[in-house]
Each structure stands twice: as structure tokens, then as C-alpha cells.
Amino acid sequence: MTQWQPLQSLSLENDFSRLPGHLYTRLDPTPLPDPRLVSANPKVAEMLGLDPCSLDPELLAGLLGGHQLPQGAQPLAMKYAGHQFGIYNPQLGDGRGLLLGEQPVNGELWDWHLKGAGQTPYSRMGDGRAVLRSSLREYLIGEALTHLGIPSTRALALGVTSQKILRERVEPGATILRISRCHVRFGHFEHLFYTRQHDDLKLLADYCLQRWYPECLEAENPYLAMFRAISKRSAEMVAGWIAYGFLHGVMNTDNMSILGETFDHGPFAFIDRWKEDAVYNHTDQESRYAFEQQPYVIHWNLSALGQALTPLIDVELLKEELNRYSGYYNKAYLQRMRDRLGLALSDPGDKDFIRRWRALLNSNQADFNPLYRALSEAQTEEDGKPVINRLDVAAWQTMLADWLPEYEARLALESRSSADRKQAMLQTNPSYILRTHVTTHLVDQAEEGNFQPIHDWLKILQNPYEEHAGFEEWKRAPDSKRLIMLSCSS
Numbered sequence: 001m002t003q004w005q006p007l008q009s010l011s012l013e014n015d016f017s018r019l020p021g022h023l024y025t026r027l028d029p030t031p032l033p034d035p036r037l038v039s040a041n042p043k044v045a046e047m048l049g050l051d052p053c054s055l056d057p058e059l060l061a062g063l064l065g066g067h068q069l070p071q072g073a074q075p076l077a078m079k080y081a082g083h084q085f086g087i088y089n090p091q092l093g094d095g096r097g098l099l100l101g102e103q104p105v106n107g108e109l110w111d112w113h114l115k116g117a118g119q120t121p122y123s124r125m126g127d128g129r130a131v132l133r134s135s136l137r138e139y140l141i142g143e144a145l146t147h148l149g150i151p152s153t154r155a156l157a158l159g160v161t162s163q164k165i166l167r168e169r170v171e172p173g174a175t176i177l178r179i180s181r182c183h184v185r186f187g188h189f190e191h192l193f194y195t196r197q198h199d200d201l202k203l204l205a206d207y208c209l210q211r212w213y214p215e216c217l218e219a220e221n222p223y224l225a226m227f228r229a230i231s232k233r234s235a236e237m238v239a240g241w242i243a244y245g246f247l248h249g250v251m252n253t254d255n256m257s258i259l260g261e262t263f264d265h266g267p268f269a270f271i272d273r274w275k276e277d278a279v280y281n282h283t284d285q286e287s288r289y290a291f292e293q294q295p296y297v298i299h300w301n302l303s304a305l306g307q308a309l310t311p312l313i314d315v316e317l318l319k320e321e322l323n324r325y326s327g328y329y330n331k332a333y334l335q336r337m338r339d340r341l342g343l344a345l346s347d348p349g350d351k352d353f354i355r356r357w358r359a360l361l362n363s364n365q366a367d368f369n370p371l372y373r374a375l376s377e378a379q380t381e382e383d384g385k386p387v388i389n390r391l392d393v394a395a396w397q398t399m400l401a402d403w404l405p406e407y408e409a410r411l412a413l414e415s416r417s418s419a420d421r422k423q424a425m426l427q428t429n430p431s432y433i434l435r436t437h438v439t440t441h442l443v444d445q446a447e448e449g450n451f452q453p454i455h456d457w458l459k460i461l462q463n464p465y466e467e468h469a470g471f472e473e474w475k476r477a478p479d480s481k482r483l484i485m486l487s488c489s490s
């Protein structure tokens with residue numbers, strides 16, 4: 001039984017601030033006018049052991065607006081650096097977010113981070129604020145990814161203020177209470193490496209080992225073991241992105257969590273139609289972060305982290321470890337793709353089979369999510385042999401004509417019954433994903449003061465494998481094949 005506590009009796013710790021003071025700056029949020037709660041996330045409350053019924057809207061609005069702090073909170077802005085689009089930028093840090101403190105839950109610490117909390121010493125030219133458009137997208141994508149089994153930061157609550165913010169246009173300001181076990185980025189280590197603060201680099205690495213990778217302390221070389229664990233987790237994360245068509249958009253090393261969670265959601269998108277070279281971020285002129293590039297970018301980012309860890313780990317060992325990345329990625333990726341196709345066994349031919357499947361999706365720019373769902377429904381048997389019910393996939397009959405016999409031949413290698421496969425596939429292939437035209441609709445509604453669609457979509461994304469009456473039209477890609485470009489500004 002979960003022992004729920006009310007929000008009021010919550011008390012945060014300040015564990016990160018045990019680290020040397022130049023790694024952060026302590027400061028309080030700058031209050032926002034007329035803060036209002038837009039949405040509170042009962043599932044995240046439950047995850048934190050908080051009573052979802054005690055999520056008092058006024059109290060949350062006070063927290064979101066920077067008027068109130070949880071007990072024990074001593075907010076701080078973290079200093080980090082990072083490679084942005086391949087170029088090193090030493091000037092980064094929490095420019096608009098504050099770590100309020102950490103909540104102990106069942107022996108682990110969960111960070112409470114207020115994003116949009118006002119200017120900090122790391123704001124550079126920025127206003128320290130966030131807009132409703134991007135905050136709402138970040139609030140929901142955390143749920144969408146989590147419920148597809150892809151690690152991501154989440155958020156306890158989303159709030160809006162009467163303060164208007166200038167981006168490409170004037171927009172309502174907003175904040176989120178971001179929740180994650182970890183806010184340490186690759187860029188934290190890069191900052192300490194490039195400023196030659198190698199003693200503090202070791203202190204930070206020891207902190208990370210103790211807090212997030214205690215099992216690595218047993219290894220012969222704990223730092224190398226931690227680097228391996230980060231590499232594996234990052235590989236598993238991006239494998240999930242590829243299998244579900246998620247595009248992060250700004251994979252700078254300051255946006256890479258050392259816990260392998262999808263982090264700092266900006267111009268992200270789920271691709272509507274399969275397109276290997278899709279780019280949505282209009283700042284990404286060179287397509288550095290194109291959909292199909294993402295696994296390679298993670299490797300590049302891990303190399304940047306490895307470089308920063310050279311004072312602690314022998315270079316040759318780091319290189320060997322980086323060479324293992326493709327193995328970690330391929331294993332995780334094939335597993336994800338097999339799961340989506342209902343393949344419980346692994347067969348030596350799977351790699352090629354899956355490569356051809358992806359090429360087929362790409363050449364047809366297929367609206368692949370409803371297709372996976374239809375393939376799940378279509379699992380049946382004839383004379384004890386697995387077959388695909390052609391009626392279920394009729395909408396794709398031309399595209400699938402040659403492929404279905406191949407798929408059926410592959411299914412014949414399986415020992416699992418078609419009924420069991422169907423059941424598993426229906427829990428793997430969602431009916432609903434957070435498509436970009438959905439977020440656009442939600443932003444339009446929210447900016448007009450209608451938050452009901454956000455409440456609806458929170459529930460949908462937390463139960464994406466179920467049917468949701470009245471929302472069927474959002475299952476399909478929009479008619480236009482033109483990509484909706486997204487702005488980095490948030």
C-alpha cells in the first residue's frame with residue numbers, strides 16, 4: 001500500500017548543494033503575476049507518494065508562480081556548458097529553471113525543478129521565462145513518452161500567468177514543475193573539464209556514482225562502469241525514439257541527461273508519416289538532428305562526455321567503450337522493433353527484415369502508427385498457421401502486397417499463439433500518440449482559456465492503448481504531408 005502524504009506536509013532536501021558552490025547559484029524564483037493552475041498530474045503525484053486528492057490548486061498555483069516554496073526548498077540554478085549543434089558553448093546553465101530541492105521517496109531523491117522561474121546568472125540575453133506553448137508541450141510529452149516505455153522527465157503541474165512573453169509573437173507566460181530523479185547533464189562534466197577544474201570533476205563524478213549509479217561502485221573501475229551504464233541507457237532511450245518515430249530536435253550535450261532520460265523538450269515531434277530524414281526544428285539548417293541521425297548523435301554526444309571524463313578514465317578504455325555503443329543500440333533497437341511487430345523470438349534474419357520494413361515505411365511515407373495498430377488487430381490463425389487478416393489492413397493493401405507474405409513467413413517461426421501476440425501488440429502499439437497538430441490544437445485552445453482538452457489528452461496519453469470515444473480523428477496523420485516546422489524558441 002502506498003503511504004500517501006498531502007502536498008502541504010512535503011519537505012524537500014538540498015542534496016545537490018553539497019557540491020562546491022561554484023557549480024550553482026542559489027536564488028529564489030522571481031514571482032509571476034496572477035498564477036493559475038492549468039493542470040496537475042495525478043500519476044506523477046502518485047509516483048511521488050503524494051495524495052492526488054491533496055493537490056490543492058491554490059497551493060500549486062503559488063508554487064508555479066514562484067510565490068511559495070515547498071518546505072525545505074533552497075532553490076538554485078545549476079551551472080553547466082555544452083556542445084550546441086557541434087559547437088562548444090561555455091556560457092550555459094539554468095537560465096530560466098531552478099532546482100527547488102529533492103524529495104526523498106522510498107530511498108531515492110526526486111528533483112523538483114521549476115522551469116520558467118525567472119532570470120538567473122546564466123540567462124545571458126534571455127528573459128528567464130517560458131511560454132504556455134512550450135510548457136504545455138513539455139508537460140504532455142513527458143507522459144506520452146513514459147507511457148510508451150521511453151524514459152523521460154515528467155511534470156507534476158502546469159501553470160499559466162497573466163504576464164505576456166515576447167517570442168516570435170506575444171504569448172502567455174507559463175511554468176511547469178518538472179520532476180526527475182536527475183538534472184545532471186553531459187554539459188556539467190564538460191564545464192568542469194574545459195575549465196580545468198579536475199578535482200571538482202571527480203567530486204561530481206563521485207556524487208553521480210553514489211546517487212544514481214551505486215552498483216558501479218563495486219566495479220574495478222567505477223567511473224568507466226558509470227560511463228558504460230550511461231552509454232547503455234542513452235542507447236536504449238534513442239532506440240525507443242526510433243521505434244516510435246520520436247524526434248528530439250535539439251540534441252545538444254546540455255540537453256542530455258546522465259540518466260538516459262529524454263530531457264529538455266523543445267521542438268520535438270512524433271513524425272506523422274515515416275520519413276528518415278525528417279527535421280522539424282527550423283534552426284537545424286544542416287539537418288544535424290534529423291530523425292535517422294539520432295542514434296549517431298547520441299554516440300557523438302557520448303564521445304563529448306567521454307572527452308570530459310578523460311581526467312578520470314584512460315582514453316583507450318573510453319574508446320573501447322564507445323566502440324561498444326553500436327552493440328547496445330542495435331540490441332535495444334531490434335528488441336523495440338520486434339516488440340512492435342509482435343516478434344517474441346529473435347531470428348538472425350530480423351535485422352534485414354526490419355531494415356526492409358523501415359525502407360517500406362519510408363518509401364511510402366506511411367502513417368505508421370495506425371498501421372502498427374491495424375497489424376496488431378489483424379493477427380489471426382488459419383489451419384494452425386499465423387496469418388494476417390487482410391481486411392484489417394485493407395487501407396494499406398498496395399503497400400503491403402509483397403511484404404505481408406514475408407511477415408507471415410517470419411511469424412511462422414514464432415511459438416506464441418496469434419491470440420497472445422495480438423494481445424501483446426495491442427499493449428505495445430498505441431492508438432494515440434502526441435502528434436504535432438494535436439499540440440497545436442491544444443495550444444490554440446489553451447491560449448483562449450480552454451484547458452479541458454489538456455485534461456482530456458493527459459488521460460489519453462496516460463492510456464494510449466485504449467480507445468477514447470470522440471477523439472478518433474486524432475489517431476490519423478493530418479491530410480497535408482507538409483511538415484510543420486517548429487521553433488526552438490520556448
Ligand code: AMP
Binds near residue numbers: 093127128
Ligand atoms: P535550450 O535550448 O532550452 O536547451 O536552452 C539553452 C540554454 O539557454 C540553457 O542554458 C537555457 O537555460 C537557456 N535559455 C533558454 N531559454 C531561455 C530564456 N527564455 N531565458 C533565459 N535563458 C534561457
Ligand code: MG
Binds near residue numbers: 254255264
Ligand atoms: Mg536545454
